[in-house]
Amino acid sequence: MAADTMTTPRSLRPLSGKVAVITGSTSGIGLGIARALAGAGAHVVLNGFGAPEDIERMRSDIAAEFGVRTGYAAADMMQPAAIEQMINDTLHEFDRIDVLVNNAGIQHVAPLEEFPVDKWNAIVAINLSSAFHTMRLALPSMRRNGFGRIINIASAHGLVASPFKSAYVAAKHGIIGLTKVAALEAAEIGITCNAICPGYVYTSLVEAQIDGQAKAHGISRDQVIRDVLLAQQPNKRFATVEEIGALAVFLASDAAASITGVALPVDGGWTAH
Numbered sequence: 001m002a003a004d005t006m007t008t009p010r011s012l013r014p015l016s017g018k019v020a021v022i023t024g025s026t027s028g029i030g031l032g033i034a035r036a037l038a039g040a041g042a043h044v045v046l047n048g049f050g051a052p053e054d055i056e057r058m059r060s061d062i063a064a065e066f067g068v069r070t071g072y073a074a075a076d077m078m079q080p081a082a083i084e085q086m087i088n089d090t091l092h093e094f095d096r097i098d099v100l101v102n103n104a105g106i107q108h109v110a111p112l113e114e115f116p117v118d119k120w121n122a123i124v125a126i127n128l129s130s131a132f133h134t135m136r137l138a139l140p141s142m143r144r145n146g147f148g149r150i151i152n153i154a155s156a157h158g159l160v161a162s163p164f165k166s167a168y169v170a171a172k173h174g175i176i177g178l179t180k181v182a183a184l185e186a187a188e189i190g191i192t193c194n195a196i197c198p199g200y201v202y203t204s205l206v207e208a209q210i211d212g213q214a215k216a217h218g219i220s221r222d223q224v225i226r227d228v229l230l231a232q233q234p235n236k237r238f239a240t241v242e243e244i245g246a247l248a249v250f251l252a253s254d255a256a257a258s259i260t261g262v263a264l265p266v267d268g269g270w271t272a273h
């Protein structure tokens with residue numbers, strides 16, 4: 001049943017009436033964040049790839065479950081013109097953007113000297129440059145309203161490196177730098193910009209690495225999970241999309257007004273090494 005926005009206490013719907021755009025939100029962490037923001041009362045605009053009927057179901061399920069308005073933009077985060085269209089359409093339909101979550105991302109694993117140039121270009125475009133475009137285009141609306149929350153989904157790989165992930169590590173380190181610049185530029189006008197740095201979260205992006213690593217190392221999936229993927233993650237468990245979603249809600253709330261320019265690890269202790 002739809003949440004009753006008339007009687008639900010504001011403390012339970014801290015983002016009531018806010019409008020959030022979440023890139024790459026048709027699966028995994030982005031979908032978890034979209035559901036969490038909607039649960040906190042925000043209207044959400046989804047983005048990402050998938051079968052039209054699946055996306056329509058996600059959109060209508062979120063609207064019905066949480067009693068918020070939902071939208072969807074098909075924009076390819078590799079295309080600046082499509083990103084501009086997504087932001088313009090959102091402003092046209094919802095009149096404002098309060099929360100911008102730059103989450104869309106892809107991965108490719110290969111030694112640096114064999115790294116395919118097209119994969120490098122795609123990872124930098126989707127994992128880094130798209131955030132520059134969404135931010136430059138959404139900031140004027142936030143500035144007008146004197147309120148904004150930008151949340152960039154970086155990675156533990158924004159803080160430390162691993163071999164064979166040159167493009168991903170470079171893009172994730174880059175988005176943390178971009179986060180700091182935006183935080184400084186917007187600090188006096190009610191806009192915060194922070195990065196969340198997950199360790200391993202079980203999603204399709206990680207699932208795609210498990211079989212590949214099992215074949216490469218000649219070991220079982222369970223061994224890959226514990227000894228390869230979670231080797232660096234001291235708590236030996238995947239973080240959940242709900243945990244990342246809850247942190248995004250907090251960063252988007254009034255309570256986080258003084259938190260800006262940080263890169264917050266959610267990595268079970270990985271970057272404490």
Ligand code: NAD
Nearest residue numbers: 024025026027028029048049076077105155200201203205
């Ligand atoms: P996922 O593959 O489940 O989801 C990725 C989303 O991005 C999907 O909705 C997909 O359709 C969308 N997407 C991909 N290319 C796109 C494009 N060109 N344009 C628009 N949308 C596009 O992956 P995930 O694990 O949920 O990853 C989400 C983010 O979290 C990524 O930035 C990733 O780097 C980051 N991250 C993930 C983990 C993890 O362990 N899963 C850890 C740290 C950081």
